[in-house]
Amino acid sequence: MTLAKATTRLLLTSLISAAGLASQASADRLVSIDGSLTEIIYALGAEADLVGVDTTSIYPEAATNLPDVGYMRALSAEGILSLAPDRVITTADAGPADALSQLQAAGIKIDILDNTPSLAGLISKIQSTAAVLGRREAGDDLAAQVEDEVEQAQRAIAEQLGSLNVMFVMDGGSRGFQVAGRDTLADGVLNVAGFTNVFEAIQGYKPLTPEAAINANPDVILMFHSQKNLEELATNPALSLTRAVQNGRLYNVDDLDLLSFGPRLGTALQGLLERMTDHT
Structure with missing residues (x-):
C-alpha cells in the first residue's frame, strides 16, 4: 500500500469515526415538554430521539402516539424518569420547580429555553432547540423559512386590514x-x-x-x-x-x-x- 493510499484510508477512517461519535452525541433519549418545542423537533427531523412528550404536544399527530408525561405546569418527576431519558427540553413555563430539580438530581440534562412570544423569540427558540440537538444548520434553514412566512403574513395583514x-x-x-x-x-x-x-x-x-x-x-x-x-x-x-x-x-x-x-x-x-x- 502506498503512503498516499494509507493516508487517505486513515483520513476516511477518522472521518467515519467522527461522524459516528457526532451521531451518538445527538442521539439522546429526549423528552419534550412544550408543544412548540415538539413541533420544532419534528420540523428539524429529530423526532427519532423523542421518547416522551407533554399534553400540549398535539402537532404533528404522530407526537400524540408518544408516551405522555402530563401537563407542562404540573409535571411528575417519576413519570418522566420512567422513560429513562437522557435529556429534557422545555421552556420556562414548565413546572413545578421541585419536579425539575428531582430530574436534575437524577442526572438528567435539562435545557430550559426562552419562550418570548414574538417573532424574534420564536427564531431564537428554533435556533436554541437546533443547538441542543446538534442540528444548527437545519435550525438556521427552519428559522429563515419561518421568518419569511411570518413577514409575508405581516405584510398581507397590513395591506388588507391596516391598524x-x-x-x-x-x-x-x-x-x-x-x-x-x-x-x-x-x-x-x-x-x-x-x-x-x-x-x-x-x-x-x-x-x-x-x-x-x-x-x-x-x-x-x-x-x-x-x-x-x-x-x-x-x-x-x-x-x-x-x-x-x-x-x-x-x-x-x-x-x-x-x-x-x-x-x-x-x-x-x-x-x-x-x-x-x-x-x-
Whole structure:
C-alpha cells in the first residue's frame, strides 16, 4: 500500500469515526415538554430521539402516539424518569420547580429555553432547540423559512386590514370571560400581527366586565376556547355593545393555532387574515 493510499484510508477512517461519535452525541433519549418545542423537533427531523412528550404536544399527530408525561405546569418527576431519558427540553413555563430539580438530581440534562412570544423569540427558540440537538444548520434553514412566512403574513395583514384595536377573549365557561393583557401568548400574537391589544395595560388574563369591554370598544374581538356559536356570543352583555360586535367583527379562532408560537406561526397568521377578510 502506498503512503498516499494509507493516508487517505486513515483520513476516511477518522472521518467515519467522527461522524459516528457526532451521531451518538445527538442521539439522546429526549423528552419534550412544550408543544412548540415538539413541533420544532419534528420540523428539524429529530423526532427519532423523542421518547416522551407533554399534553400540549398535539402537532404533528404522530407526537400524540408518544408516551405522555402530563401537563407542562404540573409535571411528575417519576413519570418522566420512567422513560429513562437522557435529556429534557422545555421552556420556562414548565413546572413545578421541585419536579425539575428531582430530574436534575437524577442526572438528567435539562435545557430550559426562552419562550418570548414574538417573532424574534420564536427564531431564537428554533435556533436554541437546533443547538441542543446538534442540528444548527437545519435550525438556521427552519428559522429563515419561518421568518419569511411570518413577514409575508405581516405584510398581507397590513395591506388588507391596516391598524386595528383588538380584544382577545378566553371563554372560561362558568368562570366567565377572561381578557388577555400583556405578557401572554395572545398579546404576543396580536403584536406580531401588527394589531393593538386594547388591554395591553393589564398583565396576564383578567375577568372581563361589560363596562371594561365598552370602554375598550375594540374594532375586532377574537374569541378562544368557547363552546358557544358566534350568534350566541354576540348577545352576551360583555360583548354586545362593542364596535366589534355591532360591525360583525367577532371571530372564533380556536382552530388557528395562534397561541402555539411554533413553526406554523406564519400559517396561523395567514389563516387569521383569511377569516377576517371573509367577513369584511
